Amino acid sequence: MMLKKICCLLCACLVLLAAVPALAAVLKPMETEIDLADLSYVKTAGVPGEYADGRLTLTLYEPEPFSAAEVAALQVGDSIVIGGAEIQITSLDLGTESAAINEDSGENMYFLYMDEYRNFIVMDEYDMTTYRELGEVSCEVAAGALFLDGVDPASGEPLSTRTEHSFEEFLTIRAEEEANQGIGFNKTNTTLTFNAEGQLETIERVYTPWQ
Secondary structure (H helix, E strand, O other): HHHHHHHHHHHHHHHHHHHOOOOEEEOOOOOOOOOOOOOOOOOEEEEEEEEEOOOEEEEEEOOOOOOOHHOOOOOOEEEEOOOOOEOOOEEEEEEOOEEEEEOOOOOEEEEEEOOOOOOOEEEOOOOEEEEHHHEEEEEEEEEEEEEEEOOOEEEEEEEEEEEEEEEEHHHHHHHHHOOOOOOOOOOOOOOEEOOOOOEEEEEEEEEOOOO
């Protein structure tokens, strides 16, 4: 008799557990792998700031990366944190190397694409990648540092062949653009590369249609 009661209680518990909806998951970006104290061989987005005494102040950014395994586990009803805001997923079109979030509703719509590191990065409905700020650093500029420009500073149009400039020429070009409200340098069009010593080695600017 006792065994029968225990079995009935266990069955009742299982029924109750089945009736409880699964907790919605909240997907957050992965931690950054960039150490601001050691920029050796780092390549990331950044905005050049003040240059003084052989050192350049930089604000560094990177696209928000999401784990491919965690993206694959997303379901409608879950949430994803983009740009610090928690976005509830009301519709989800999930592929092996891409995903569309909330495309059906048209509100809080985002698209995820797999990058070269097999992580997912996010673009909004205007095809702009979402970035997070890593912080500000002051670094030495390497001897022979280059500015590689893929944009015509005068017209703002893309160049078929990028131009190569010295760091001193970069400072001049930037000053002229600032004086004339030119294209400028921002997290979406500028990539910075550092050498083995953590010195700034290249500044590369590409064309973006919204600049």
